[in-house]
Amino acid sequence: MRIGLLVVAGFLFIQTGFAQPNVALSQLDWKVVGKLKTRDAKAIKSSTWSIGGETLDRDYTDYQSYKTYLGPLGAKRIRLQGGWSKCEKVKGQYDFAWLDAVIPDAASRGVAPWVELSYGNPIYEGGGEAKLAGHIPTSPQALTAWDNWVRAIVTRYKNQVPEWEIWNEPDLNPAHTGTEIGQFYVRTARLVKSIQPNARLIALGMASVTKLGFVKDFYDELKKENALDLVDIMTYHGYAHNPDSSYPNIEKMRQLVWTYNANVVFMQGENGAPSTPKAVTIGALRDQDWSELTQAKWDLRRMLGDHGRGIATNLFTISDIHYTAGDHMVGVNTKGLLQTNPDKTIKRPKLAYQAAQHVFSLFDDQVELLPSIKPAVSQETVMAFVYRRRKENGSLITLWNGEARPAEEYIPKPTTVTVKGQFTQPVFVDLITGHVYEIPKKQYQKSGDSWTFTEIPVPDYPVMIAEKSSINF
Structure with missing residues (x-):
């Protein structure tokens, strides 16, 4: 498969022979720990x-x-x-x-x-x-x-x-x-x-x-x-x-x-x-x-x-x-x-x-929407919804910037997210590529039953903050 790289505004776009540009966020030293598994x-x-x-x-x-x-x-x-x-x-x-x-x-x-x-x-x-x-x-x-x-x-x-x-x-x-x-x-x-x-x-x-x-x-x-x-x-x-x-x-x-x-x-x-x-x-x-x-x-x-x-x-x-x-x-x-x-x-x-x-x-x-829980986000144009996996009880948060129609090139907006949730090891998930990233520990903290995630890169398409045990990769 043909692979090429294109760097735009600090973010890495991976181009493959599979389709048109395949976008993956590469945030500083964020480590890729896996890829979502798909199911029939x-x-x-x-x-x-x-x-x-x-x-x-x-x-x-x-x-x-x-x-x-x-x-x-x-x-x-x-x-x-x-x-x-x-x-x-x-x-x-x-x-x-x-x-x-x-x-x-x-x-x-x-x-x-x-x-x-x-x-x-x-x-x-x-x-x-x-x-x-x-x-x-x-x-x-x-x-x-x-x-x-x-x-x-x-x-x-x-x-x-x-x-x-x-x-x-x-x-x-x-x-x-x-x-x-x-x-x-x-x-x-x-x-x-x-x-x-x-x-x-x-x-x-x-x-x-x-x-x-x-x-x-x-x-x-x-x-x-x-x-x-x-x-x-x-x-x-x-x-x-x-x-x-x-x-x-x-x-x-x-x-x-x-x-x-x-x-x-x-x-x-x-x-x-x-x-x-x-x-x-x-x-x-x-x-x-x-x-x-x-x-x-x-x-x-x-x-x-x-x-x-x-x-x-x-x-x-x-x-x-x-x-x-x-x-x-x-x-x-x-x-x-x-x-x-x-x-x-x-x-x-x-x-x-x-x-x-x-x-x-x-x-x-097995993934339940929690409409009563409203995350606080630092960007007013960011959409955010909270879920939990029923058996594991781990939290999942979907995030994207909805300010305009999707763009060919978009610089993700660093966003602070505060939410009531259950995490032991939160990860960041790109839903286009399926890549799962380790979130640096310095970028999240827990206070009571609330978690605050800082400088989360939110693009103009959905990504997730998820409890690692709640996703299959």
């Missing part, structure tokens, strides 16, 4: 992490090419799209062979599928469109055909798919209203429940996190139909250049939804950053230049920003997506953790794949 999904009992497997319904990605990367990634769930128009190309005849080759295989790798019921089917008049931002089916004939397909797919996979999401980004189509989508949702949700009573139902796949009127109209319709209990999970997307800037609007949405049903669980249903300059990628965030390094930083900030607020995350997406003519856009969406060849086969993992492995492997159901 089958070795992880449970977690809130999901990976995107979208657009197989339109053949924009190739599951057979990326499936071997799925288990080693460590996510416990995968989002798939059911693809009415791919299943039913001739009226009344269903071909599920393509999903039969995906759903059981993903489950066999320790990754539970959750399936989105979408899009329309133009073989029916008023059947809607089989693409992003397409309209839902509206004619009596098309709605009956939709019901028939939903009945067929849920019946076929009810023992393999525990969760069903109904539609994707309905607010992207300006003709849709929250009321109309509410009626369509209730119709579909009741049908799913009649076949699979224990199914968990997912709404709403909102593209925007600011269209609260749309959300209100949707829930007003569900309330009118006495159907508020038909939403178990609320999903939203809402891409932002600085992922940390999204949360005020997300919180407004949460508070609104909880006035209707306080039991609704929130999940980031689709989010990720491109890995290429704006001249190359399509899709959200395409108006800025990106690299594999800034993609990895952004993805980590979204994942751990969500996790620190009790929000489950579906990272978008496992493979670059090749959109073709006739859809909402044309070209390659480079948000994949895996770089593709022109034929959609996998070229190699990107830096973000490695970063995601570290988070998925570490933050499983």
